[in-house]
Amino acid sequence: MPHLTENGYEVTYSNILNENDDKLFYSKGKLWFKLWIGLKGILIRCRDLVRLKKFDVVIVYREAQFLGNTFFERKIAKSKVPMIFDFDDAIWLNDTSAANAKLKWLKKPEKTNKIVQYANVTIVGNKYLKEYALKYSNSVEIIPTCINTDIFKNGKKEVSDTVVIGWTGSLTTLKHLKQAEPVLRELKNKYANKISFLVIGDIFEPFDTVEAEFVKWNKETEIDDLSKIDIGIMPLPNDEWSMGKCGFKGLQYMSLGKPAVMSPIGVNTEIIEHKVNGFLASTNSEWIEYLSELIESAELRKTIGAKGKETVIEKFSVASQKQLFLEIIEKLTS
Secondary structure, eight states: OHHHHHTTOOOOOOOSOOHHHHHHHTSSOOHHHHHHHHHHHHHHHHHHHHTGGGOSOEEEESOSSSSSOOHHHHHHHHHTOOEEEEEOSOTTSOOOOGGGGGGGGGOOGGGHHHHHHHOSEEEESSHHHHHHHTTTOSOEEEOOOOBOTTTOOOOOOOOOSSEEEEEEEOGGGHHHHHTTHHHHHHHHHHHGGGEEEEEEESOOOOOSSOOOEEEEOOTTTHHHHHTTOSEEEEOOOSSHHHHTOOOHHHHHHHHTTOOEEEOOOTTHHHHOOBTTTBEEOOSHHHHHHHHHHHHHOHHHHHHHHHHHHHHHHHHSBHHHHHHHHHHHHHHHHO
């Protein structure tokens, strides 16, 4: 968005959730509050329709509102104001968070294909998402999830003999970390105090058999917190939802020069060249083998980390992709 403003565009944001709403929305219960959020979202979008003609292009990220209809996207399409539809997950699947499981009947993820049809251009984060979108539109572009490498630079790292294995993510992806517990437990048995584990996120449910330090995610301290780790991990289950993931965790680690070990699912296999700029691990034994190699060699961590950072700068940085985004906007507004 800063690149758009630098090129003469004015950007207006219209979010349904504010920061306080977000905390409560992903909490268990709070049904009356969530009903209010739904109603508030409809009012916000009605306001957006009233002022729609003031804008030259509308970008819909994931969906205009939470309920299972495309009323607002359809109205935008009929207005003739160009619409960009942007999504970075397999959102046509129903992957409702545990906190909102009772409300999943209100969602209709299959509406995604209708929004693709309404949009002038659909922007997706990887080839798997593009293959889906191309079933419903010929106007589909890939812009991968990007890291702002002007901001994500190596932060402070205290000198220590302890190798820190870290993970960062939200409540909705915490279940993916939990599947790595047997690996972390075996590594702890093997290396004892030579290693420790760090989890950065909005919430953390402690492991049953492994001790890990938890740091609450904070925008102001995020880079310094991530810089505390020596190795970053991104475990994923082999399912359709994971195929749509865009590798953001891994890219964050790599942008800071940290070696990443990731499941070989979806775009991860495009980001990582195995044993060159990172590691791809399928089985528990592979996870243990590759993490052990990194734990035992500071030089390997440095070499792999440097190659990973190179990859992010060349292919997954804001600087490498922002011109394509501007060109899409200019084509719609010219």
